[in-house]
Amino acid sequence: MSKSDEKTKAAVIPAKPDIRESIINFLKDGMDKGVFDSVIIPMKVPSGDSFAYVMIKDKSILKDGSFLPPVMPIQGGRMVSSVTRLGKTDMKTAVVMRPCETRATIELTKLGQVDLENLILISMDCPGVLPLSDFLKDPEKNIKLFDDAAKKLDDTIMRPVCRICDKSSMISGDLHIGTLGAKKDTFYIISNSQKGNDVVEKLGMKLNENIDNWQTKVKSISEEKQKNREKAHKDLKNEIGGLDNLVDAFSKCINCHNCMSVCPVCFCRLCYFDSDKVKHPSENYLQRAKNKGSIRFLPDTTLFHMGRMMHMSLSCVSCGACEDACPMDIPVAQIFSMIADETQGLFDYVSGRSLDEPIPLVVYKEEELHEMEDAND
């Protein structure tokens, strides 16, 4: 939820004939009136067996928009970065994504990988997504299955991290499409920034409705999920706590680093763990084998995961892209979300919540983490 919840008002939009078409009309209206020059939305791929983000200028293509698709083939933050990493786009572009994708986009902005100028970030209440491998078994059937589950707010078939996501309606972009708690056949458009206000105003909509219903519903879902999250993390901690268990958890890792490749926050062009720094002369490996009797080859598998964790856990948005992309089904997103909650909690930081909060490790505070100092006395 945005920081100024109490005062937030929303426009109420009729869902005619349904929410999808209303959003398309909203975007089309925006393009007609020059509020947006282009939009980026998810669409079904030509073969119909998956979804992809498409940047659209030709309004006639908007009709194929498929918001909240059943899978997240590419994390939206990564996608936005690919368009604006080298600078702002001159086209005013509306981007419709899930909340964790918007949060990744905010985080990448702080990391200098996204230029938000001229972008209007629009998020939606998110029911979660299916694990990619589950979805691909029968895309046609699973699209229906997902839609039914989403309508019933049933998360049992979603990604494990979606099932414990307490930020599925968090607003960190400019506008948010709220469906929870809305009257039948309507939805809310909630503004979270001056940019958002401007769009709403130019489109002749009025932010005059209070969103108590939406907030109440979001709060109850979020609290419920938070309970589940704490429990899941506690169970996981018992399972993988300690170095031996951690090594076991990553024992099937094939060192493909795909978790890192798809992670929206892991933005380095060349990862330290793929760089020359980790390529050693043969003598080094032989010496290590002699010291220990035998070593896994490549060595340092757990070190890679811990290193990655060190580098990005403060910015992890728990989206689950890593786990979706792991060929060995290692519960990597669950592990990372558990650690991220702890590290972010330490600094009272929530990744991607607000552009105004700097990433803790780039801020020097004289008075900080005294409890750690004391522990070393």
Place this chain on the structure above:
Amino acid sequence: MTKALIINKGVEQGIIEFLKYLLDSGKVKAVFTLKKINKNGAVAFSLISKSEDLDDSVPFYPLMPVNAGYLLSRFTMKEAATEPVVAVLKPCEIRAFVELIKREQGSLENLFIISSTCGGVYTHKMSADGLVEKNLTKYWDAVKKGEILDDLRPTCRSCEEFQPYNADITVDIVGKNDLDKQCTMLLNTEKGEGLAKDMKGKLAEKNLDAKKLDNFRAKREKEKKKLFDEIEPKIKGLDGLIDTFGKCISCHACGKVCPICYCTLCEFESPDSEYKPSNYETELNKRGALRVPPGTVYYQLGRLDHIAISCVGCGACEDACPADIPVSIIFKKIGESVQKMFDYIPGKNLEEELPLSTFKKEELSEVEE
């Protein structure tokens, strides 16, 4: 006939004893092979210098966590092995390693290679689901009979290069009825003979059973034809490629696990493949809409272009693909057709130069015309 060493133990046990002998006798200082690394049954390549640690090794385990050609390249890319090491590899892993050596990414110096006729490997999915161990008996039964299992990697089911090139020792496995009683090692090279010297066992003169292997190859060929015929219409023309790779998530895992794709930084992850916002605008004005990030099919075609001549058809790419794209069969099919043009079998002969880096004045004149 080739000299052979026969140990009256099952194949895996026989090889483990042999590897122990090599370590204990000081002929090698380390063994590179697959090993169980924890109680959950995870199997990974390991560098082993203590012979007790070989007790957990599983040299012929039907799994390829990583193509070992890539791993040996990592081991020897900075400097050749400083001490003698023996590596137990699958035929396509040796071939990948040889291709990498041709690209100056490794060295065979101080390495001894043991391989076998290869029955193929199970998929990562089977391993992730914990099903490999339960299906070991089924695997070895099929290997004995020279049959092909449906749950092997598609490239394994259709692999005709199951007899190793460049191995110092070849273990007779495929179609060998008594492989749980007898381990037969063909000593192909002087290096191989040197290793086997003084090892307990029976020396003999032997060859692989050509007829059995021909039968096996025929089955693989049939399977290959089936898989190639299935994929051909699907990848026809740009539309076919867009349909096939439409679900690609651009993670580039196929390239990451490909033993031949050795670049530290892939062209498609470099600044050359990054577009300015103005490029997007130009494209949008031209086309009306644009997939973002762009370049999905372009990446696949580029990678194909870069590696087809050396693709050993190991199947690592498809096994790592989160989107279940039949990428290994596509690459194998295109790879073989490119290789055929140059009469080149990747990894067969270290002396044979890479066709694309060799200038011949008289070549491909039919293309000119």
